[in-house]
Amino acid sequence: MESKQKLEALHLQIQDMLAGYVDDELDEREACLVEAHLAGCEACARDVVRQQMLHEKLGAIPHEQMAPAQKSRLDNVLENALQKNGARHAALAALRRRAGHWFRFVEDRWMAAGGWSLAVFLAVIMVFNASWRHPDGGIPMVEDVVAEYQHIAVSPLPNAEPVATAQPPASWPRARVLASWRTRISGKPAQAYAVRSDNKVLLQVKVGEQVFYNNPKVRKAVADAGRYEVLEQGLKVVALPLDHGGLLLVGPPEGMPDAGTMSLKSF
Amino acid sequence: MKRQEKFQRLVRPWQDRLYAVALRRSGNSAVAEDRVQDALLRAWRDFDALADEISVYAWLLKILDHVSADEHRRDQRRQQLAPVISTGEPLLQKHPCAAPGPFEQTLQGQQHEQLLAAVESLPDDFAMVVMLRDIEGLSYRDIAQVLEIPKGTVMSRLSRGRRLLARLLLKQAEPNQMPDCENGALT
Numbered sequence: 050m051e052s053k054q055k056l057e058a059l060h061l062q063i064q065d066m067l068a069g070y071v072d073d074e075l076d077e078r079e080a081c082l083v084e085a086h087l088a089g090c091e092a093c094a095r096d097v098v099r100q101q102m103l104h105e106k107l108g109a110i111p112h113e114q115m116a117p118a119q120k121s122r123l124d125n126v127l128e129n130a131l132q133k134n135g136a137r138h139a140a141l142a143a144l145r146r147r148a149g150h151w152f153r154f155v156e157d158r159w160m161a162a163g164g165w166s167l168a169v170f171l172a173v174i175m176v177f178n179a180s181w182r183h184p185d186g187g188i189p190m191v192e193d194v195v196a197e198y199q200h201i202a203v204s205p206l207p208n209a210e211p212v213a214t215a216q217p218p219a220s221w222p223r224a225r226v227l228a229s230w231r232t233r234i235s236g237k238p239a240q241a242y243a244v245r246s247d248n249k250v251l252l253q254v255k256v257g258e259q260v261f262y263n264n265p266k267v268r269k270a271v272a273d274a275g276r277y278e279v280l281e282q283g284l285k286v287v288a289l290p291l292d293h294g295g296l297l298l299v300g301p302p303e304g305m306p307d308a309g310t311m312s313l314k315s316f
Numbered sequence: 317m318k319r320q321e322k323f324q325r326l327v328r329p330w331q332d333r334l335y336a337v338a339l340r341r342s343g344n345s346a347v348a349e350d351r352v353q354d355a356l357l358r359a360w361r362d363f364d365a366l367a368d369e370i371s372v373y374a375w376l377l378k379i380l381d382h383v384s385a386d387e388h389r390r391d392q393r394r395q396q397l398a399p400v401i402s403t404g405e406p407l408l409q410k411h412p413c414a415a416p417g418p419f420e421q422t423l424q425g426q427q428h429e430q431l432l433a434a435v436e437s438l439p440d441d442f443a444m445v446v447m448l449r450d451i452e453g454l455s456y457r458d459i460a461q462v463l464e465i466p467k468g469t470v471m472s473r474l475s476r477g478r479r480l481l482a483r484l485l486l487k488q489a490e491p492n493q494m495p496d497c498e499n500g501a502l503t
């Protein structure tokens with residue numbers, strides 16, 4: 050009676066090994082055990098044969114191929130990615146070495162906000178700017194907002210305010226607020242907004258009058274042309290007057306919104 | 317340039333096979349195309365993470381599985397019961413087509429589409445191992461890597477999955493439409 054129970058237990062245990070026997074994935078000892086059982090158990094022996102047949106039959110099913118149009122679409126997508134990422138990959142590797150564990154963080158954060166191309170874009174900006182030193186005679190608020198832009202490129206976006214209620218001073222079609230937070234520019238409190246525009250991220254910083262009109266160059270340009278613009282290490286900074294204070298818009302030059310499509314909010 | 321060339325040489329040859337898998341899983345050629353594009357872009361992004369312990373195709377299938385596994389399917393997968401049937405189960409014992417000869421004829425009578433549909437109708441855990449082993453020809457080691465389960469689990473799921481598949485096909489086969497079955501098994 051006891052041996053019959055043992056046999057039944059073995060019969061059940063071996064059923065989970067039959068596939069391994071069929072596929073020759075058992076070690077020698079296991080294979081012997083299974084073989085000995087199969088000699089005395091027709092149910093399992095038949096199962097092995099059915100498994101072999103199924104394996105052969107399923108293996109003979111032809112694999113569907115992509116249609117030519119699908120193939121060429123895939124070719125395009127990959128060719129694009131491979132070319133772009135070739136150059137970007139080198140920049141990313143350099144950044145990884147520089148920024149160490151920070152990078153993962155940035156990548157995850159920005160991947161979520163704007164996708165891979167955005168993360169890479171920010172990374173490239175960082176690499177280009179990594180050796181930047183404040184030039185003598187620079188405008189402090191400009192240096193500060195450029196530094197702020199670089200900071201958001203390597204750290205999680207601050208998000209002190211619910212994005213839905215954040216109202217950046219400038220808006221234009223296709224602009225989407227990603228985050229808003231308090232910061233300090235030229236030692237004074239200021240409100241910052243990260244805005245996504247197409248595949249670029251722009252930074253808007255609202256500063257007070259004292260900070261905005263502090264520099265004579267800015268005062269003159271605003272009086273003459275209504276705005277002050279400067280290119281700082283690959284980033285464009287545009288200073289626009291608001292009712293109380295001013296707006297500093299920072300981002301890649303090609304990502305700047307058209308003056309015509311942009312509307313400024315008065316505060 | 318080296319990385320690109322390596323990618324082209326190692327990964328691109330598998331794109332059609334990936335598409336075939338994606339098409340079988342989704343049943344929709346546009347969805348399959350999207351998933352293959354996504355999977356290959358991710359593969360390119362993570363290309364440096366491709367390790368020696370896994371074959372390129374298995375690695376790609378793993379990425380494809382991640383691309384395809386939206387929350388919905390993961391939930392379904394969790395909820396699905398995976399029944400275990402014994403080799404001694406009555407249908408497998410008594411069905412006139414269960415014996416080796418008649419079973420082979422039953423299989424011959426099946427269209428490829430019917431077989432694939434039967435595999436897809438298995439509980440997902442079983443469908444995946446049967447698909448990866450029998451249709452895609454992966455080793456147990458690779459399947460274990462793709463599904464992130466132990467090799468022993470691959471073996472037991474495959475044993476149970478194939479048994480379930482055999483029973484399903486036998487259930488579908490009406491003995492009266494397959495006179496050959498009668499001769500084979502009731503002796």
Ligand SMILES: [Zn+2]
Pocket residue numbers: 060061063086090092093094403
């Ligand atoms: Zn047995």
